[in-house]
Amino acid sequence: xxxxxxxxxxxxxxxxxxxxxxxxxxxxxxxxxxxxxxxxxxxxxxxxxxxxxxxxxxxxxxxxxxxxxxxxxxxxxxxxxxxxxxxxxxxxxxxxxxxxxxxxxxxxxxxxxxxxxxxxxxxxxxxxxxxxxxxxxxxxxxxxxxxxxxxxxxxxxxxxxxxxxxxxxxxxxxxxxxxxxxxxxxxxxxxxxxxxxxxxxxxxxxxxxxxxxxxxxxxxxxxxxxxxxxxxxxxxxxxxxxxxxxxxxxxxxxxxxxxxxxxxxxxxxxxxxxxxxxxxxxxxxxxxxxxxxxxxxxxxxxxxxxxxxxxxxxxxxxxxxxxxxxxxxxxxxxxxxxxxxxxxxxxxxxxxxxxxxxxxxxxxxxxxxxxxxxxxxxxxxxxxxxxxxxxxxxxxxxxxxxxxxxxxxxxxxxxxxxxxxxxxxxxxxxxxxxxxxxxxxxxxxxxxxxxxxxxxxxxxxxxxxxxxxxxxxxxxxxxxxxxxxxxxxxxxxxxxxxxxxxxxxxxxxxxxxxxxxxxxxxx
Amino acid sequence: xxxxxxxxxxxxxxxxxxxxxxxxxxxxxxxxxxxxxxxxxxxxxxxxxxxxxxxxxxxxxxxxxxxxxxxxxxxxxxxxxxxxxxxxxxxxxxxxxxxxxxxxxxxxxxxxxxxxxxxxxxxxxxxxxxxxxxxxxxxxxxxxxxxxxxxxxxxxxxxxxxxxxxxxxxxxxxxxxxxxxxxxxxxxxxxxxxxxxxxxxxxxxxxxxxxxxxxxxxxxxxxxxxxxxx
Numbered sequence: 245x246x247x248x249x250x251x252x253x254x255x256x257x258x259x260x261x262x263x264x265x266x267x268x269x270x271x272x273x274x275x276x277x278x279x280x281x282x283x284x285x286x287x288x289x290x291x292x293x294x295x296x297x298x299x300x301x302x303x304x305x306x307x308x309x310x311x312x313x314x315x316x317x318x319x320x321x322x323x324x325x326x327x328x329x330x331x332x333x334x335x336x337x338x339x340x341x342x343x344x345x346x347x348x349x350x351x352x353x354x355x356x357x358x359x360x361x362x363x364x365x366x367x368x369x370x371x372x373x374x375x376x377x378x379x380x381x382x383x384x385x386x387x388x389x390x391x392x393x394x395x396x397x398x399x400x401x402x403x404x405x406x407x408x409x410x411x412x413x414x415x416x417x418x419x420x421x422x423x424x425x426x427x428x429x430x431x432x433x434x435x436x437x438x439x440x441x442x443x444x445x446x447x448x449x450x451x452x453x454x455x456x457x458x459x460x461x462x463x464x465x466x467x468x469x470x471x472x473x474x475x476x477x478x479x480x481x482x483x484x485x486x487x488x489x490x491x492x493x494x495x496x497x498x499x500x501x502x503x504x505x506x507x508x509x510x511x512x513x514x515x516x517x518x519x520x521x522x523x524x525x526x527x528x529x530x531x532x533x534x535x536x537x538x539x540x541x542x543x544x545x546x547x548x549x550x551x552x553x554x555x556x557x558x559x560x561x562x563x564x565x566x567x568x569x570x571x572x573x574x575x576x577x578x579x580x581x582x583x584x585x586x587x588x589x590x591x592x593x594x595x596x597x598x599x600x601x602x603x604x605x606x607x608x609x610x611x612x613x614x615x616x617x618x619x620x621x622x623x624x625x626x627x628x629x630x631x632x633x634x635x636x637x638x639x640x641x642x643x644x645x646x647x648x649x650x651x652x653x654x655x656x657x658x659x660x661x662x663x664x665x666x667x668x669x670x671x672x673x674x675x676x677x678x679x680x681x682x683x684x685x686x687x688x689x690x691x692x693x694x695x696x697x698x699x700x701x702x703x704x705x706x707x708x709x710x711x712x713x714x715x716x717x718x719x720x721x722x723x724x725x726x727x728x729x730x731x732x733x734x735x736x737x738x739x740x741x742x743x744x745x746x747x748x749x750x751x752x753x754x755x756x757x758x759x760x761x762x763x764x765x766x767x
Numbered sequence: 768x769x770x771x772x773x774x775x776x777x778x779x780x781x782x783x784x785x786x787x788x789x790x791x792x793x794x795x796x797x798x799x800x801x802x803x804x805x806x807x808x809x810x811x812x813x814x815x816x817x818x819x820x821x822x823x824x825x826x827x828x829x830x831x832x833x834x835x836x837x838x839x840x841x842x843x844x845x846x847x848x849x850x851x852x853x854x855x856x857x858x859x860x861x862x863x864x865x866x867x868x869x870x871x872x873x874x875x876x877x878x879x880x881x882x883x884x885x886x887x888x889x890x891x892x893x894x895x896x897x898x899x900x901x902x903x904x905x906x907x908x909x910x911x912x913x914x915x916x917x918x919x920x921x922x923x924x925x926x927x928x929x930x931x932x933x934x935x936x937x938x939x940x941x942x943x944x945x946x947x948x949x950x951x952x953x954x955x956x957x958x959x960x961x962x963x964x965x966x967x968x969x970x971x972x973x974x975x976x977x978x979x980x981x982x983x984x985x986x987x988x989x990x991x992x993x994x995x996x997x
Contacts, residue, residue, distance in 0.1 A: 283886035297935075
């Protein structure tokens with residue numbers, strides 16, 4: 245087999261050592277599962293961040309099909325000090341996609357480990373491998389007429405539950421806080437040992453996907469957004485499909501309305517009257533999702549001015565804020581809850597309520613209703629066409645579900661984005677007490693100046709939000725080190741102490757969430 | 768004369784044409800992998816496009832290459848199409864796919880190529896506005912020379928442009944090519960040239976990229992080009 249002569253090597257690796265490792269990977273996995281050629285690696289390198297692709301170029305990509313192969317990969321990586329970056333479906337668009345956090349890391353792609361190991365329709369759970377997509381699960385549930393419903397993020401069918409949950413992603417149903425619905429993981433540790441969380445360590449247990457906590461310390465969360473192991477199986481709970489599903493939208497005309505929207509919504513969420521992860525999308529998110537393009541309204545550079553936003557609202561009927569929620573249950577339950585919801589918004593005296601019957605097949609209502617009922621679609625990819633240019637980075641600070649806080653964050657984000665000539669394209673995803681304030685920082689990667697501006701903008705967003713006591717819950721791979729600093733030095737010390745104990749050779753995704761034994765200096 | 772040989776010869780004259788070249792012009796080695804240029808086994812080429820003038824001009828260029836039967840498929844963001852496309856790639860039958868799409872569709876197509884186990888020879892991000900175009904290209908051994916040829920053709924027709932090329936498996940630093948506009952009405956030439964060049968990857972051809980037909984209105988917007996091999 246020819247030696248590799250790529251200019252891309254893992255950090256600190258020498259060519260000969262790397263080539264020796266590649267030969268061992270080939271012996272373990274077969275040559276067809278060890279990708280080193282440029283045209284094999286290019287599809288792993290379509291990043292959307294404010295940095296050159298080269299900064300996130302892999303030196304190789306491996307595909308494994310069994311847990312034993314994953315253990316073998318880990319063994320070889322330890323022998324040769326090769327860092328690996330594991331992906332499941334790799335559809336973490338806007339958070340780094342499939343590319344590694346550091347140039348030269350070897351991608352371990354688990355897309356071929358795609359077995360739905362079990363779906364229990366009575367106990368309402370699934371156990372899956374990393375490569376299983378929501379689309380596979382949807383097909384399985386539909387074909388077998390199982391009375392179950394999925395919860396997924398907007399890339400839906402093409403993404404997968406394991407990757408999304410491990411990055412603590414969210415969906416739009418009552419089961420939308422995905423990590424909360426996770427139950428039982430199998431993790432290959434850097435030592436090669438296989439660790440099962442919760443009840444999974446008990447021989448013969450049939451409660452691995454039933455009871456989360458097991459005995460003693462519960463470590464599941466430690467493996468999310470982390471680099472302490474490679475998750476090869478994950479269980480999660482599925483929602484029973486309700487007999488009645490009633491999606492609705494409430495349209496608000498003014499940006500300032502966000503205060504009252506949140507205040508009216510919070511008690512409805514905390515009481516469970518509205519059970520799902522509600523979305524409050526601003527006009528630009530709506531526009532992108534409806535496949536409008538900025539160029540239809542304005543061709544001047546810079547942010548889209550408020551008068552244009554008002555014109556868009558006028559032309560399309562979209563609100564400054566657009567709330568999407570749904571009710572689930574029997575007809576009696578839904579009728580009772582619907583009355584509570586309608587009364588609440590009527591009492592507010594603002595907001596136009598739109599039902600499914602009134603909306604028909606119009607977008608974005610249709611795709612929102614589908615997401616809230618576990619039906620996959622790709623509608624939201626339209627956001628990438630709003631400005632165009634291939635740049636997209638999610639800025640996702642957490643907020644209290646308090647109107648004044650949401651307004652404060654919205655104003656702050658909009659001011660900073662506009663300062664850099666970029667648009668405030670945002671939605672709030674409403675938990676009972678928290679808000680995921682998700683902002684798509686869209687920019688043109690063909691324009692070096694705009695890319696630099698987007699990078700500076702993202703840094704300023706992080707800095708200014710931090711001054712106010714806010715931090716993001718998740719971030720793309722370019723900014724993970726920076727965000728780790730927001731959470732304090734003690735947390736980082738603990739994380740690195742765990743890393744030293746579990747992965748002393750620093751082979752598993754060094755840099756993930758700022759955890760990297762090679763670069764970390766204790767404060 | 769092969770297209771690669773022609774690139775080498777024309778490359779020697781770049782500086783005298785007033786074209787700004789940052790970085791290096793790599794030697795244009797003959798393609799050695801994949802046998803895509805073997806006409807006896809030439810697979811059908813599939814062109815994926817959206818509706819639009821740039822896409823039409825792209826096809827105009829691709830058809831001028833004329834080395835393989837070209838099948839054209841209009842693409843949206845239909846989930847069924849994307850999943851079917853991935854299945855076809857996964858199936859492993861020889862297939863060449865080139866395209867010029869909007870950002871949303873291309874994001875999906877390229878990611879389907881990854882999960883479908885296909886190879887991506889070229890990935891280009893393009894913006895056209897005010898008679899000027901910007902291009903950010905991720906190239907590979909198989910598409911070596913295409914960026915240089917694109918820049919030459921844009922320069923020859925007087926179109927203003929800036930092109931940044933990153934080389935997969937290459938060094939960190941990208942190289943840049945720029946050309947200033949000479950006021951000609953050639954806002955669409957980039958699309959024709961890219962169509963031609965992508966359709967020509969790996970093929971031995973003496974054809975030149977055709978001059979783009981004059982557009983009724985200047986082509987503007989954001990586009991993604993790609994060449995995928997299953």
